[in-house]
Amino acid sequence: MSEVENEETLTCGICRKTGTFTAPVSVILVFAPAMSKPYPLIPAEDYRVCGACDAIFTLINRAVEAHPTTRAAGPWSRAIVVFSDGHGVDVKAKRQGQQVALA
């Protein structure tokens, strides 16, 4: 199996499924206990998220850690991801001690 990326067939890096991707992310509203109001993160690139697994958590974690304001606020508790087609997803942070290892 080759790992060639095809523009039309996205493959999830986590669950390996194809064809379950959302529209590109327009904005991620991040809620954290340390912030009095949600902070909007706008992805610099087109991010499409696999809808078949927990890939959206990875996306939010990476977005939060990439921005100084949200990184300084500590762990997020909730996030609302809005896609370019107007669809939105309300994501609650997992309350487990699970850490996502990023190489």
Ligand SMILES: [Zn+2]
């Ligand atoms: Zn997936």
